[in-house]
Amino acid sequence: MDRTGMKWVLALGLIIGSAGRSAAEELQGSLQIKGSDTMVNLCQAWAEAFMAKHPKVTVAVTGGGSGTGIAALIGATCDLAAASRKMTEKEIAASSAKGAVPQEWTVALDGLAVVVHPKNPVKQLTLQQLADLFTGKVRNWRELGGRDAAVVLLSREVNSGTHVYFKEHVLGKTADGHTREFAPDALLLPSSQAIADEVAANPTAIGYYGMGYLNPKNVAVGVAKAAGEPSVTPSEEAVRSGRYPISRPLFLYSRGAPQGLAKAFIEFVMSADGQRIVKQIDFVPVQ
Amino acid sequence: MRWQRGRERLIEGAIWVCGISSIAIVALIFVFLLKEGFALFRVVSVGAFLWGRHWYPISEPPQFGVLPLILGSCWVTAGAVILSVPLGIASALFISEIAKGWAKEALKTGIELLAAIPSVVLGFIGVTVLAPLIKQVFHLPTGLTALTGSITLAFMAMPTIVSITEDALTALPRGYREAALALGATRWQMMNRVLLRAAGSGIVAAVMLGIGRVIGETMAVMMVTGNAAVIPRSLLHPVRTMTATIAAEMGETVRGSDHYFALFAIGIVLFVISFAINVVADLFLHRERT
Numbered sequence: 001m002d003r004t005g006m007k008w009v010l011a012l013g014l015i016i017g018s019a020g021r022s023a024a025e026e027l028q029g030s031l032q033i034k035g036s037d038t039m040v041n042l043c044q045a046w047a048e049a050f051m052a053k054h055p056k057v058t059v060a061v062t063g064g065g066s067g068t069g070i071a072a073l074i075g076a077t078c079d080l081a082a083a084s085r086k087m088t089e090k091e092i093a094a095s096s097a098k099g100a101v102p103q104e105w106t107v108a109l110d111g112l113a114v115v116v117h118p119k120n121p122v123k124q125l126t127l128q129q130l131a132d133l134f135t136g137k138v139r140n141w142r143e144l145g146g147r148d149a150a151v152v153l154l155s156r157e158v159n160s161g162t163h164v165y166f167k168e169h170v171l172g173k174t175a176d177g178h179t180r181e182f183a184p185d186a187l188l189l190p191s192s193q194a195i196a197d198e199v200a201a202n203p204t205a206i207g208y209y210g211m212g213y214l215n216p217k218n219v220a221v222g223v224a225k226a227a228g229e230p231s232v233t234p235s236e237e238a239v240r241s242g243r244y245p246i247s248r249p250l251f252l253y254s255r256g257a258p259q260g261l262a263k264a265f266i267e268f269v270m271s272a273d274g275q276r277i278v279k280q281i282d283f284v285p286v287q
Numbered sequence: 288m289r290w291q292r293g294r295e296r297l298i299e300g301a302i303w304v305c306g307i308s309s310i311a312i313v314a315l316i317f318v319f320l321l322k323e324g325f326a327l328f329r330v331v332s333v334g335a336f337l338w339g340r341h342w343y344p345i346s347e348p349p350q351f352g353v354l355p356l357i358l359g360s361c362w363v364t365a366g367a368v369i370l371s372v373p374l375g376i377a378s379a380l381f382i383s384e385i386a387k388g389w390a391k392e393a394l395k396t397g398i399e400l401l402a403a404i405p406s407v408v409l410g411f412i413g414v415t416v417l418a419p420l421i422k423q424v425f426h427l428p429t430g431l432t433a434l435t436g437s438i439t440l441a442f443m444a445m446p447t448i449v450s451i452t453e454d455a456l457t458a459l460p461r462g463y464r465e466a467a468l469a470l471g472a473t474r475w476q477m478m479n480r481v482l483l484r485a486a487g488s489g490i491v492a493a494v495m496l497g498i499g500r501v502i503g504e505t506m507a508v509m510m511v512t513g514n515a516a517v518i519p520r521s522l523l524h525p526v527r528t529m530t531a532t533i534a535a536e537m538g539e540t541v542r543g544s545d546h547y548f549a550l551f552a553i554g555i556v557l558f559v560i561s562f563a564i565n566v567v568a569d570l571f572l573h574r575e576r577t
Contacts, residue, residue: 068538
């Protein structure tokens with residue numbers, strides 16, 4: 001290479017170098033968010049708004065269930081895990097053992113709607129009745145004042161945070177401290193949308209999912225804490241005030257203290273803009 | 288001269304590596320599967336795993352009873368076989384013995400096309416069309432049943448069964464047909480008593496490979512069978528298959544947890560079953576050749 005060629009290379013290098021420096025002030029790169037199916041639409045909406053603000057950033061959102069996201073966070077194959085349940089101590093220990101103590105943010109609130117077909121006359125249930133239904137103790141709608149027809153239980157797969165939350169908070173524990181199990185003949189459907197579709201098509205089905213999936217073809221039953229207490233249908237107000245018995249916080253988890261892009265994203269989520277999106281997607285904002 | 292010999296040896300070596308690598312990969316997969324799967328049996332006994340009636344992998348304490356899953360796979364597969372084998376053999380007979388000219392070509396292509404439909408698409412049709420139909424026809428509480436899975440899977444096994452059976456029939460010498468007809472047999476007698484019998488081992492192999500295809504199928508089954516881990520009592524109940532369990536739960540498990548090992552243990556069971564099926568198919572294919 002002769003001298004002039006050398007000069008060109010140097011000049012080119014300088015141009016590229018300076019271009020890189022000026023872009024570094026802007027956010028760029030890619031962010032992987034994985035986890036809760038309940039939160040997929042929400043995270044996607046956040047991601048789109050975030051990418052619109054920072055055009056050089058790509059945010060990839062995938063579902064699969066809270067457990068999937070947390071497993072991916074522990075395995076370092078995603079930057080943020082979306083979870084509709086808290087990480088278990090086991091999971092936190094597994095993550096800490098790999099050198100990253102996960103940090104938690106409560107980013108939205110969600111009411112779990114228990115849904116039936118619009119033609120089902122049963123419109124109110126107590127938590128106890130729900131537990132009896134989903135553990136298989138009550139097998140016919142007649143026992144709850146409905147038609148004489150077998151109950152079809154619809155649940156999410158075990159990788160779903162919704163499944164775990166429902167199991168812990170509705171099925172509860174037996175006297176000797178074991179968590180009660182879903183009836184083995186409950187259908188485990190792979191997505192909340194699948195439950196919404198099956199409930200819409202089946203007058204004897206009962207299922208549950210995050211409030212965001214409520215639609216005109218499903219009716220949310222009112223839930224009472226105990227017999228004799230007023231039953232409450234899931235609404236934003238009822239969830240925020242804590243009157244609705246089956247509501248839960250939604251979380252984002254990061255590996256250790258979030259850096260750079262992850263930090264900016266969480267700041268955006270917690271901002272007024274981010275929380276406005278929460279409301280648009282039919283969840284309940286934290287503030 | 289020496290250079291040429293060297294090159295020859297190099298190429299031979301490369302081909303040898305290619306040939307051996309597929310075997311090596313299978314062996315490695317098997318070793319990995321065994322290593323991960325057997326780790327479960329430090330916690331749960333083999334008997335409790337194979338004969339346990341409850342699959343509650345995320346409970347405290349978890350229960351890893353795989354019997355409902357094995358039976359679920361068996362019911363769905365049996366249903367699919369009952370539906371697809373007679374249909375498949377009949378179609379193969381029709382294509383190879385009766386259909387002429389363009390009809391033969393069109394049918395062959397059509398059945399090969401059936402093999403090209405992705406399983407998710409079949410699953411989707413199963414959920415939206417078949418499941419409501421089955422619910423209505425049998426007055427069931429839900430249409431997501433083993434039968435729905437069997438019908439969906441029958442469509443997947445058909446192309447395998449038809450094309451291998453048809454190959455077996457076509458490979459029979461012309462003399463068989465001519466001799467049968469010359470002895471005064473009708474065409475149906477010729478097909479039923481001579482051809483089907485002569486091609487018997489090929490047909491068994493076709494059925495076995497069809498079963499292999501069905502038992503390993505995941506996506507469509509997960510969509511249409513309802514995935515309830517109960518011991519199935521009839522084809523009209525929801526079932527959960529081994530493949531659907533692995534697919535639905537693998538994403539969630541933490542590497543190295545008991546649940547993770549349990550899914551690999553299911554993998555071993557599946558591997559053993561499909562290995563046995565393939566061996567049987569292979570035995571029959573070889574018997575045909577000699």
